[in-house]
C-alpha cells in the first residue's frame with residue numbers, strides 16, 4: 001500500500017514536470033515561429049533580383065529631403081517607405097503623403113504610427129510592389145534606393161510621371177537626369193530632380 005502511494009506521488013510529480021516541460025516547449029516554439037514570421041519580410045529582399053533592404057533614412061537625410069521639398073506642395077510618394085519616416089516628415093510639411101512598401105511588418109507599423117498621431121491622419125501606406133505601383137498621381141516622389149535599381153527606376157519615373165514632377169533621391173542618384181540641387185554629402189547626399197517632358 002505504502003509503495004503504491006509512493007508510486008502515485010512520483011507519477012503525479014513527473015506528470016507535473018512534463019506539463020511544465022510541455023508549456024516551455026510550446027512557448028519557446030511559438031516564440032521562435034513568431035520571430036521567424038516577423039524576420040521573413042526583412043530577409044526576403046536578399047533573394048530578389050534587386051536587393052533593396054530596409055535601411056532607415058538618417059536625420060541628415062530627412063533634413064535634406066525637407067530642404068529639397070521646400071516651396072513644393074501637393075501629394076508625395078515615398079517609394080519603399082520603410083517605417084514611414086519620410087512620409088511622416090512630408091506630412092508635417094503639409095503634403096498629402098503616401099508610402100508604398102512590400103514589407104508587411106513595416107506597413108503595419110507605419111499604419112499604427114499614423115493612427116496614433118493626428119498630424120499623420122491623411123497618410124496612406126500601400127503594401128505593394130514598387131515596380132508595379134503607378135507613379136502618375138504624384139507630383140513629388142522620394143526614393144532611398146540602391147544603385148542597381150536606379151536605371152530601371154529612372155525609366156519608370158520618366159514614363160509615368162507628369163511634367164514638373166519633383167524627384168528626390170537619397171544616397172544614390174538617378175544615373176541620367178541632371179539634378180537641379182544637391183544637398184549634403186557622403187551617404188547623406190540628397191539629389192533633387194525636376195521631370196521635363
Ligand SMILES: C[S@@+](CC[C@H](N)C(=O)[O-])C[C@H]1O[C@@H](n2cnc3c(N)ncnc32)[C@H](O)[C@@H]1O
Pocket residue numbers: 045052053054055056057078079080081082083084085086100101102103106128129130131144145
Ligand atoms: C533603403 S529602405 C528606405 C526606407 C525609407 N524610405 C526610409 O528612407 O527610411 C528601402 C525600403 O524599400 C522596401 N522595398 C524593397 N523592395 C521593394 C519593392 N519591390 N516594393 C516596395 N518596397 C520595397 C524595403 O522593404 C525597405 O523598407
